Amino acid sequence: VKVSFVVNGVSRDVETAPDRRVIDLLREDMGLTGAKEACGRGDCGACIILVDGVTRHACLMLAAQLQGREIVTIEAEGLELLTRLQDAFVQHGAIQCGFCTPGMIMSAFALLRENPTPERERIRETLAGNFCRCGTHPKVIAALEALIMSMKESAR
C-alpha cells in the first residue's frame, strides 16, 4: 500500500506491505533505529513514538495506519523540550544500557508537553508503561524533576 505521512517534520511517501508494522517501517526502511522493539506486544514501551502528539506503541500499529498522520520519534531535531529532556537524562545518569531510554524520553516528552509541572506520582504513573530492566527509575525521576524545576525557574 502507499502511505504518506510526516515524520519529524519531513513529508514521506512510502510503498509498503499491508501487514508491515510501524516499527519495521521506521527501523528497517527509514533507518530510524531510535525506537526499539523488545517485546513486540505492547508490554514494554521501548518502541513508543508520538502519533499526532499521542504516545503509541510502534509495534502495535500497522504502517498503513500512519496515512495522513504526523509522527515524532526520538531522532526529531529542533524540538527544544526534547533536546532538554535528552540532556537531562544524560546529566543525571538516567541511562544504563539505554534500550528503554528512547521510549522513556518519548513518554516523558508527551507528559511534559501536556503538563509542564507534573507531580512525582503523575510522572510515575505515566512512565509505568516503560519497562527498565537496569533499574534506572530513580535517576529518571531525578532527571525529570530537575528539568521541571529548571523550566519553572526560567519561566519566571
Added chain:
Amino acid sequence: VVVHHFRAPTAPDNVGAQDSLRLHGMPHAVFSYGAHCACIEVDELTGRTRVDKYIAAHDCGTVLNPQILSQQIEGAIIQGIGFALHEELLCEDGRIMTPNLSTYIVPLMTDIPEIECIPVQAYEPSGPFGLKGAGEVGINGPLAAIGNALADACGVRLFNAPFTPERVHAAMKSTEGEPE
C-alpha cells in the same frame, strides 16, 4: 589530566607443590559488604506487599564515580525487589508459563520506593586507587531485607521467592490465632 598506573598483584612464581606449576595473576579475593534496610507495607486483606522506603549501605572501597555507583546500586536493588516480590519463572511440563512481560512481572516505575544508598568508602589496598568492585553487590540484599521485614510486620516466614500476594496471604492465614 591525572596519570596513574596500577599493577595487579601477582602470585608468587613458585607455589611449592611442583616446579612446573606456575600461577599468574591473583584470584578475585576481595569481597564487598553491604547492609540493607527495607520499609514495607503489607495489605492484610490481599497479602500484597510493597516497598515504601529502602536504605542500603555498601562498603565498595574508594568511589571514583558516585553517579555510576548509585546507578548500579539502585538498579541492583530494583532487580532485587523484583526477585523478592514479583518475578517468577513458572514451568509446567517443560513449558515456560510466564514467557512474556505481562506474565513475568518486572518492577515498574510505580513499584519503586525511595532508595537511599550510602557508600562506605573503606580503602582497599589491593585495588587500583583503593577501589573494590561494586557491580551487583546490591542484588543480594533485597530478598533477605524484605523477607525479614515481612516476618517483623506479619509474623510470617516465607521460604519461597517471590513473596506474591497469594503466598503472603496464605502464610498469614495459616498463622492466624497462633501466639506471636
